[in-house]
Amino acid sequence: xxxxxxxxxxxxxAQMPTHWYNIVADLPTPPPPHLHPGTQQPxxxxxxxxxxxxxxxxxxxxxxxxxxxxxxxxxxxxxxxPSPFFRAHRLEAALGTTAKIYYKYEGAxxxxxxxxxxxxxxxYFNKIAGRTRLTTETGAGQWGSALAYACQVFGLSCDIWQxxxxxxxxxYRHYLMETFGAKAVASPSELTEAGRALRExxxxxxxSLGMAISEAxxxxxxxxxxxxxxxxxxNHVALHQTIIGxxxxxxxxxxxxxAVDYLFACAGGGSNLAGISxxxxxxxxxxxxxxxxxxxxxxxxxSLTEGEYKYDFGDTAHLTPLLKMYSLGAEFVPDPVHAGGLxxxxxxxxxxxxYHEKLIDAVAIGQLEAFEAGVLFSRxxxxxPASESNHAIAGAIRQARAATEAGESPVxxxxxxxxxxxxxxxxxxxxxxxMADS
Amino acid sequence: xxxxxxxxxxxxxAQMPTHWYNIVADLPTPPPPHLHPGTQQPxxxxxxxxxxxxxxxxxxxxxxxxxxxxxxxxxxxxxxxPSPFFRAHRLEAALGTTAKIYYKYEGAxxxxxxxxxxxxxxxYFNKIAGRTRLTTETGAGQWGSALAYACQVFGLSCDIWQxxxxxxxxxYRHYLMETFGAKAVASPSELTEAGRALRExxxxxxxSLGMAISEAxxxxxxxxxxxxxxxxxxNHVALHQTIIGxxxxxxxxxxxxxAVDYLFACAGGGSNLAGISxxxxxxxxxxxxxxxxxxxxxxxxxSLTEGEYKYDFGDTAHLTPLLKMYSLGAEFVPDPVHAGGLxxxxxxxxxxxxYHEKLIDAVAIGQLEAFEAGVLFSRxxxxxPASESNHAIAGAIRQARAATEAGESPVxxxxxxxxxxxxxxxxxxxxxxxMADS
Numbered sequence: 001x002x003x004x005x006x007x008x009x010x011x012x013x014a015q016m017p018t019h020w021y022n023i024v025a026d027l028p029t030p031p032p033p034h035l036h037p038g039t040q041q042p043x044x045x046x047x048x049x050x051x052x053x054x055x056x057x058x059x060x061x062x063x064x065x066x067x068x069x070x071x072x073x074x075x076x077x078x079x080x081x082p083s084p085f086f087r088a089h090r091l092e093a094a095l096g097t098t099a100k101i102y103y104k105y106e107g108a109x110x111x112x113x114x115x116x117x118x119x120x121x122x123x124y125f126n127k128i129a130g131r132t133r134l135t136t137e138t139g140a141g142q143w144g145s146a147l148a149y150a151c152q153v154f155g156l157s158c159d160i161w162q163x164x165x166x167x168x169x170x171x172y173r174h175y176l177m178e179t180f181g182a183k184a185v186a187s188p189s190e191l192t193e194a195g196r197a198l199r200e201x202x203x204x205x206x207x208s209l210g211m212a213i214s215e216a217x218x219x220x221x222x223x224x225x226x227x228x229x230x231x232x233x234x235n236h237v238a239l240h241q242t243i244i245g246x247x248x249x250x251x252x253x254x255x256x257x258x259a260v261d262y263l264f265a266c267a268g269g270g271s272n273l274a275g276i277s278x279x280x281x282x283x284x285x286x287x288x289x290x291x292x293x294x295x296x297x298x299x300x301x302x303s304l305t306e307g308e309y310k311y312d313f314g315d316t317a318h319l320t321p322l323l324k325m326y327s328l329g330a331e332f333v334p335d336p337v338h339a340g341g342l343x344x345x346x347x348x349x350x351x352x353x354x355y356h357e358k359l360i361d362a363v364a365i366g367q368l369e370a371f372e373a374g375v376l377f378s379r380x381x382x383x384x385p386a387s388e389s390n391h392a393i394a395g396a397i398r399q400a401r402a403a404t405e406a407g408e409s410p411v412x413x414x415x416x417x418x419x420x421x422x423x424x425x426x427x428x429x430x431x432x433x434x435m436a437d438s
Numbered sequence: 439x440x441x442x443x444x445x446x447x448x449x450x451x452a453q454m455p456t457h458w459y460n461i462v463a464d465l466p467t468p469p470p471p472h473l474h475p476g477t478q479q480p481x482x483x484x485x486x487x488x489x490x491x492x493x494x495x496x497x498x499x500x501x502x503x504x505x506x507x508x509x510x511x512x513x514x515x516x517x518x519x520p521s522p523f524f525r526a527h528r529l530e531a532a533l534g535t536t537a538k539i540y541y542k543y544e545g546a547x548x549x550x551x552x553x554x555x556x557x558x559x560x561x562y563f564n565k566i567a568g569r570t571r572l573t574t575e576t577g578a579g580q581w582g583s584a585l586a587y588a589c590q591v592f593g594l595s596c597d598i599w600q601x602x603x604x605x606x607x608x609x610y611r612h613y614l615m616e617t618f619g620a621k622a623v624a625s626p627s628e629l630t631e632a633g634r635a636l637r638e639x640x641x642x643x644x645x646s647l648g649m650a651i652s653e654a655x656x657x658x659x660x661x662x663x664x665x666x667x668x669x670x671x672x673n674h675v676a677l678h679q680t681i682i683g684x685x686x687x688x689x690x691x692x693x694x695x696x697a698v699d700y701l702f703a704c705a706g707g708g709s710n711l712a713g714i715s716x717x718x719x720x721x722x723x724x725x726x727x728x729x730x731x732x733x734x735x736x737x738x739x740x741s742l743t744e745g746e747y748k749y750d751f752g753d754t755a756h757l758t759p760l761l762k763m764y765s766l767g768a769e770f771v772p773d774p775v776h777a778g779g780l781x782x783x784x785x786x787x788x789x790x791x792x793y794h795e796k797l798i799d800a801v802a803i804g805q806l807e808a809f810e811a812g813v814l815f816s817r818x819x820x821x822x823p824a825s826e827s828n829h830a831i832a833g834a835i836r837q838a839r840a841a842t843e844a845g846e847s848p849v850x851x852x853x854x855x856x857x858x859x860x861x862x863x864x865x866x867x868x869x870x871x872x873m874a875d876s
Binding site for chain 2: 003005006007008010012013014075076078079080086090108109110112116149152153171172175176178179180181375378379381382383384419421422424425427428431
């Protein structure tokens with residue numbers, strides 16, 4: 001790139017990837033299958049039909065390397081994709097680092113996060129399967145608002161169970177779901193058997209993703225016209241997010257930056273990490289890159305760094321299939337940290353498999369370190385990152401500081417998964433000095 | 439453009455305009471000068487020195503057509519500019535209109551609005567003049583957060599008086615100012631003589647831009663190291679925003695759309711309207727376009743459509759120069775509608791002059807019509823617009839419907855000045871049916 005001050009690369013719509021990348025095709029060892037909770041046998045497609053449309057079930061088990069993005073989905077992606085990719089000139093200067101730092105920014109989507117990449121795809125495959133209603137859970141509300149938007153696009157009704165702590169402390173996100181035409185309630189709710197049972201068992205609960213999943217799964221299973229929709233964890237969700245990493249590889253070329261040394265992305269359920277990193281795993285496996293990929297999880301829910309690799313349920317009420325994953329236990333309720341999108345007891349089976357195979361690394365970041373990084377990033381880069389994204393930024397800043405001390409100049413890429421405009425109360429709490437660490 | 443589904447045009451940084459456009463150079467009749475409030479004589483540069491640095495005073499009175507954007511400002515613009523320009527395929531479909539609708543979106547800036555275009559320029563000229571502190575007023579908080587960011591960039595301290603109704607009902611925006619390192623207080627405050635007098639006179643006041651200006655002006659005048667900074671109204675602010683319209687003209691070329699029939703933009707103090715429309719006024723004057731330019735103001739503060747064209751003060755306490763403008767009177771306090779950025783008694787003298795010379799039109803839009811348009815736009819275009827921007831969208835939708843009835847296919851451009859992510863409580867109020875019209 002001839003301009004040393006070049007700050008960003010924004011691709012044209014015509015340069016948007018046309019296929020999702022399925023990492024299962026390239027793995028040295030196949031990932032363990034999901035199991036039926038009753039029989040403990042590997043799931044067959046029919047097992048998932050009460051919950052998902054066949055288009056998504058096929059993706060969940062696919063071993064094809066490239067899966068074409070349907071035209072109807074691609075046309076919607078045009079509204080905000082390709083997303084921009086930045087050289088963090090001003091963050092580098094603020095840190096006085098010898099490292100080169102880039103970041104991919106997913107916050108310009110309709111709801112301010114990467115979640116719309118999968119939401120639009122899921123709504124589309126449900127629409128063509130004849131479903132008229134989707135149910136889902138949401139933590140901070142980024143997934144819920146993404147699915148609300150996607151259902152609006154394809155004329156589906158949408159019911160969302162949002163973790164109570166986030167529903168109450170961050171009302172703007174459920175206002176956003178309602179603006180897009182969806183119905184949102186705090187979970188656990190009185191609307192489902194699972195919710196009522198959880199409220200009786202834990203009257204003061206602030207909720208969790210695991211609980212909200214139980215409610216949304218139950219509601220979908222009871223309505224033949226409804227499907228359940230999950231915003232992370234499963235293979236097909238990770239698949240849809242791979243458009244992110246594919247764009248990054250093209251954008252690095254335009255920056256004339258052939259080799260990435262480190263890639264940092266936050267990980268809750270794992271779809272954001274998967275989306276930006278799986279194309280890099282492929283580059284690593286084929287010898288074109290030698291990138292250290294680091295999942296940044298919160299200390300409040302450190303599934304990779306402190307969990308056990310085992311078959312576990314995805315939800316609290318044990319309604320989901322058994323997934324082989326790093327888990328803190330399906331009953332684990334994380335502290336109500338601000339990064340609601342990372343408050344999950346488990347981790348994507350694909351991400352878990354890669355971590356177990358040592359193809360990716362992980363680190364746990366505390367809330368105060370994350371927000372210190374977020375404020376520094378905001379002031380330097382003019383983007384207030386999502387609470388979740390701050391964990392990736394903090395991980396990258398640790399690496400940049402280490403590089404400076406060692407006199408090295410690695411190339412670091414950060415996945416900034418979303419905007420923190422709706423997390424501003426958390427920033428205010430941090431700046432006031434009243435934020436608890438965890 | 440060979441792709442009929444092309445949704446947006448995003449220019450490269452290298453295509454960003456290098457100069458601001460000064461419409462004074464091209465006006466058929468010169469605009470009336472600002473007057474000294476004591477002598478009633480035209481202002482001379484020295485009169486403004488207590489408030490502004492000389493770089494901005496020169497711009498305020500300049501008759502040069504093109505004013506170069508300083509490199510330091512241009513480098514910061516790279517963080518979010520050029521801003522995207524969209525064809526509203528999905529809004530057209532939702533309306534079933536025969537019109538072609540485009541929109542320019544300024545909401546991807548650091549604070550979600552066009553305001554950073556002038557804030558960064560103003561902070562820069564103050565910095566090189568040796569000022570160390572800026573004071574300002576803000577309504578909804580878009581200008582305040584923009585100046586907070588700009589002061590962070592250039593190492594200036596920043597004190598912001600925010601209209602009380604917005605400070606209290608939309609706290610996220612002052613959290614944003616604080617995240618960027620500024621200090622924000624509700625106006626009228628106890629910190630200034632003007633504020634204390636206004637609180638005594640109007641104990642229950644919800645505040646107004648006019649009151650907040652009085653406080654910020656007083657604070658700057660009393661501190662030799664401080665300047666006052668205004669987010670709209672004055673000629674130099676309108677000047678900085680002209681980068682918007684220049685980009686639109688380039689982006690229309692890439693859409694192969696040579697002629698624009700209508701241009702709609704919201705107008706409070708007038709800088710957003712000026713920014714997108716002044717380059718079109720030039721095109722009109724030179725015969726390259728024949729665009730009807732429509733200022734969309736709120737019914738709650740209809741300065742152009744119901745005000746008087748006269749010399750008036752810019753603030754409630756009569757501390758500013760006298761400006762020839764359409765005004766509802768410096769004491770006018772608009773209803774606390776959600777479009778806080780449009781709650782101003784007056785209108786940019788340049789915009790007023792153009793309206794008086796019949797070079798632009800104006801229309802007043804009620805709050806309910808504005809939010810109906812905003813919800814429709816959100817669901818179609820996947821962008822939740824700022825409350826202010828909804829007025830422009832409503833104006834454009836009126837025009838599109840009229841065109842459909844007449845069987846015509848005009849090209850309509852909307853200036854979407856900002857994001858409504860921080861206005862979501864207003865959307866929730868609208869959706870609940872509890873929003874008052876006005």
